[in-house]
Amino acid sequence: MTRHAIAGIPRVDRQLIAALLALFLGLAALPFFGSALIVDKLTLLTVYVTLAVMWNLLAGFAGLVSVGHQAFIGLGGYFALRLVESGVSPFPALLVGGALVLLAAWPLSWLVLRLRAAEFAVAMWVLAEAIRSMVMFDPLIQGETGRSLVALNAIDPDLRRNTLYLMGLATAGAAMALSYALLRGRLGAEARAIRDDAEAAASLGVSTMRVKRIIFLISALGCAIAGTIWLGSAITYQPRTAFGINWSVFMLFMVLVGGLGSYLGPLLGALLLFALQEIFGDFGAWYLAGVGVVAILFALYAPRGIMGLIADRTGREPLSMQARLTRQGEA
Template identity: 55%
Template sequence: MTPRQVLFGGTAVLAVLTLLPLVVGANVIDKLTGLFILMLLAAMWGLMAGQAGLVSVGQQAFFGLGGYFALRLVDGGFSAYPALLAGAVGAAAVAWVMSFFLLRLKDGEFAIATWVVAEVIRILVMLDPLVQGETGTSLLALNAVEPALRRNLGYGFALVSLAAMLLAVWWLMRSPVGTASRALGDDDEAAASLGVRVMSTRRAVYVLAAFGCALAGVAWLASAVTFLPRTNFGVQWSVLMLFMVLVGGLRSLAGPIVGALLLFTLQESLGDFGVWYLAGVGALAALFALFLPQGLVGLWQERRARQAAQAASAAAPPPADASTPVNPTRSIST
């Protein structure tokens, strides 16, 4: 698809989803808000791992920090919804500072360090009297908003955040930074030898992904109202990101979205089975890792490529010696 077609199609879908609260009930709005949050998380983790080769298991730090900063800003006198956006910006600023230390690590060291840092941040947040430790707290300013309006505003916030970040990722993947990040994901040493600015490129990807995860966190807070450190900073968010990207496909923008849709479907159909649902999700992720590492979108792309190659081969003219037989009776004119 051409860039114009992508933008036109995305704008049309956004317009339909914007008007959806006028025709559907509260339950549908709540479920779609949750789906948008999953899609946003998946797209951010796919950007990091699929494009720049940064495998993090600590993105829940920014999911929780966005909500925590929003709580602090509201406690300091900010209005609730501007505080949500400002909280996400604050989390991105923390990610920028952290990047100077974390991005010096590679592979497993980086993954473990991100998880350790996320746990340290969670513990520090729990020490804040405003949060009340494991008890948590609520963004009470949102309770002053009429429930139906609050639900629709939360839906709109999640939808706009998802659309903005998908547009940012799509633009980034088509920019020189995106080309450099893909080169780093393939072989960082070879990319550096070709002049790619390793740290600045990875920092741009890391901070953008952190901002997207923080937006997902504040969208979750706007919907749930309650802030619980063990939930908002829970490692399950990174596990879900990994599952969605692994199943959907790493190296494309569509892969994480497909993975989020599949996870959402599993949650809605099998979520009542409790631990068996979690076991099934884990088993499905293991099967994809072993037998379909390219994910569903990668499988579809490979199939399309094979079909295109077969069609091109069938349309090609046969070799000249096979299509033009030699006439032994034909004489050579002089």
């Protein structure tokens, strides 16, 4: 059996990684000098980055286009709420609540990953709605009314804000680091093979179900933890918002506009969505129309997103996940 090595990282990419790490460390120090408003806003940005990276991992690399990943965002929040109600301290509850989503995602993966592309997308949306309905039956949630994470209100506001921000930043950083490690290795190559042609991949010995399941579960976990951090920031849990289709629309927008299947695209897409919200958020429905117009413009004139524009201009895609495998000894 021929063994692979992973090709070395080009110098430009190494510099880019160093810059991203420096940015990460700089952002980690933000609570020491940033205003409460900025910390609050950047917490939302970290949630967006995590969601975009997770959705890109799923759709961009494994070809699993989901419009129902809000199921895990809402379910993570629900589990966190339940844990807090049963006496668990709020911050650990946010992380554990997110992790508990795997208990639901694992059996669901056996069902939905057997479906074809369009069926998978619809099934995920239907499942999200079904799970939302079940959550609403819980007397604790009281249907549409929802519930607040009152235990968080007992914590000093600065400590609460900074902790949530750092949790969000760590989650976004972990999501990016994990997806980089996975996609540069054998799993990434297998996922791209499945995305291009699942039957051909299987005929070469790739266990398509195993690869898809790993990526599905990682994306579910990432979305769930992002959801619990968002809940910690919003405090109030309402099923219609937590399980809202808006989450999928945002994820789709960030990934498509940033560059589907590129590594840095979701990060750029998240930054663009965040900027649009900051600039046009006060215009209500007009803001959403503006987001739609931006998406349409990209679909028409830059279908490969911002990363596609960068690749066309520079001749290479920064931190590309393509052509990474090489023979052992050639790395």
